[in-house]
Amino acid sequence: xxxxxxxxxxxxxxxxxxxxxxxxxxxxxxxxxxxxxxxxxxxxxxxxxxxxxxxxxxxxxxxxxxxxxxxxxxxxxxxxxxxxxxxxxxxxxxxxxxxxxxxxxxxxxxxxxx
Amino acid sequence: xxxxxxxxxxxxxxxxxxxxxxxxxxxxxxxxxxxxxxxxxxxxxxxxxxxxxxxxxxxxxxxxxxxxxxxxxxxxxxxxxxxxxxxxxxxxxxxxxxxxxxxxxxxxxxx
Numbered sequence: 001x002x003x004x005x006x007x008x009x010x011x012x013x014x015x016x017x018x019x020x021x022x023x024x025x026x027x028x029x030x031x032x033x034x035x036x037x038x039x040x041x042x043x044x045x046x047x048x049x050x051x052x053x054x055x056x057x058x059x060x061x062x063x064x065x066x067x068x069x070x071x072x073x074x075x076x077x078x079x080x081x082x083x084x085x086x087x088x089x090x091x092x093x094x095x096x097x098x099x100x101x102x103x104x105x106x107x108x109x110x111x112x113x114x
Numbered sequence: 115x116x117x118x119x120x121x122x123x124x125x126x127x128x129x130x131x132x133x134x135x136x137x138x139x140x141x142x143x144x145x146x147x148x149x150x151x152x153x154x155x156x157x158x159x160x161x162x163x164x165x166x167x168x169x170x171x172x173x174x175x176x177x178x179x180x181x182x183x184x185x186x187x188x189x190x191x192x193x194x195x196x197x198x199x200x201x202x203x204x205x206x207x208x209x210x211x212x213x214x215x216x217x218x219x220x221x222x223x224x225x
Contacts, residue, residue, distance in 0.1 A: 006157075032211050043217040044158070044203065051211055090157050094211070101146050103205075103213055105157035 002027035006091045006106030013113055019064075019078040021109050023091030026072065031093040033074040034103070035066055038088040050074060086113045116141045116208045120216025127194050128224055135219045137204035138186040147187045148213070149178060150203040158203055162189070194223045 006023045013019060025031050035047040046059045048066035056066050063082050067075045074091060091106040117140040127133050139147075145166040150158035164171045164178045164187065171178050175194075180187040191198055201218045208214040 034212075044215045046212065049212060092157075094213075101148070101163070101207075102160065103148070103150075105150075105159070108155075108157045110155070 002093075002104065004091065004093055004104055004106045006109060008109055009107065010110045011112070013081050013111065015083055015113055016080050019076070019081050019085070019111070021076040021089055021091075021111075023074045023076075023106055024072055025093045028093070028095065029071060031072065031095065033068060034092040034094075035074065035076050036090040036092065038090060040087070044090070048076070081113045083113050086111055116144060116206050116214045118204060118206050118214050118216045120204050120219060122219060123217065124220045124222070126222045126224060129194060129196060131194055133191045133194055133198070133221055133223075135189045135202055135204070135221070136186060137188070137206075137216050139206040140185065141206070142182075142185060144206045146207055147178070147180060148205050149189045150205065150215075152201045152203065152218075154200075191221075196223050196225065199223045
């Protein structure tokens, strides 16, 4: 069966510090991978998605970047965090390139920038 | 791209009553409509989905209905229980590889 791992679960970082959040998927190959951000009490904002190694699409201009160094690994990064980067970050995967179905989300990382 | 509207934003029901959440979408070509449940501090989990070739799908106390002509779909929860309290999101395909989500409904089941 497929599983998705996301870490860390919580993170408190000072303004201006770097960020690296990691997400890995097991039990499938060539998944679509996504990073979402959720502000407190708000909806799901798509930040990045990837349909293959090295293929990253950005949905909104921001202080963040994403990379996919391996088929089942998706990394969210920042060189210098801002207060506005605080939020709940969710990684997700789905099957196939032509099917936006069956999104499975990770357990999330709560990031607080202080 | 697809636009999904979700109502209501908050919903409070008494235990044992039914809850209904509605979503509308804009792209008539959309053919897949999932619903997610997000408990506090956790990632959303898929609870039920429906494809455009059926009008209704049921799984125990939850059901989803789809009206393709009117371009709306609804989540129905019967005999609500306290553990149903959560935020619920509807979604529809945005492109071949992305879903667009509604803004969420916070359901509170009171005793």
